[in-house]
Amino acid sequence: MLGLEVDTDPRWVEAASTHVDRVLMDHAHCEMKAASNALSLSARCLAHPRVARALVELAEEELRHFRRVLDELERRGIALEPPEEDWYAAELRRRVARSRRGLSTDDVVIDRLLVGALIEARSCERFKLLAAAVSEREPTLAAFYDELFVDEARHHRTFFDLALEIARDAPRVRARLVEVSAIEASVVRELGGAPTIHG
Ligand SMILES: [Fe+2]
Ligand SMILES: [Fe+2]
Numbered sequence: 001m002l003g004l005e006v007d008t009d010p011r012w013v014e015a016a017s018t019h020v021d022r023v024l025m026d027h028a029h030c031e032m033k034a035a036s037n038a039l040s041l042s043a044r045c046l047a048h049p050r051v052a053r054a055l056v057e058l059a060e061e062e063l064r065h066f067r068r069v070l071d072e073l074e075r076r077g078i079a080l081e082p083p084e085e086d087w088y089a090a091e092l093r094r095r096v097a098r099s100r101r102g103l104s105t106d107d108v109v110i111d112r113l114l115v116g117a118l119i120e121a122r123s124c125e126r127f128k129l130l131a132a133a134v135s136e137r138e139p140t141l142a143a144f145y146d147e148l149f150v151d152e153a154r155h156h157r158t159f160f161d162l163a164l165e166i167a168r169d170a171p172r173v174r175a176r177l178v179e180v181s182a183i184e185a186s187v188v189r190e191l192g193g194a195p196t197i198h199g
Helices: 010-017 020-043 047-077 087-099 105-134 139-167 172-186
Strands: none
Touching: 010 020, 010 105, 020 105, 047 139, 047 172, 087 105, 087 172, 105 139, 105 172, 139 172
């Protein structure tokens, strides 16, 4: 799905669907981090005004997602607690940075956009799995995750398109996406299946 090389382990689906409250808590933090990541990236793209603007719009949409997850937590009477470590995202960024050949600002930004594309793709895959797993027990929550799937799939495409716009070299960006996908798969194979969005 969306360029992902490996599927999520079914044990994650089992854990996530039996600990939905913990997933939602982590999910809220993911949306907030997605918004702040898009904003900080936009500040690094000032030489590419269209890219910077698209990232600000993406940040605004992630903030709306954040508010909606907060609404869901409130509906369930759950108070937001400090975030758990997101080893998946941190390790993905570390491994991608280690594999980077070019050192220009654009090389760094292109990698960050491609990492963003992969994180969106993985979130999509997991939202779909979670929606299917809870559809009978919690149809409203399943509908929410189905709706987010559509938005995050679009973000996946947006990140890739923005990397293309900066690089103006489609074969190079596609080749780098293949490398980043392989790195993402290597990180996913080491996940323990905790009931968090990237567990
Ligand atoms: Fe989002
Ligand atoms: Fe997103």
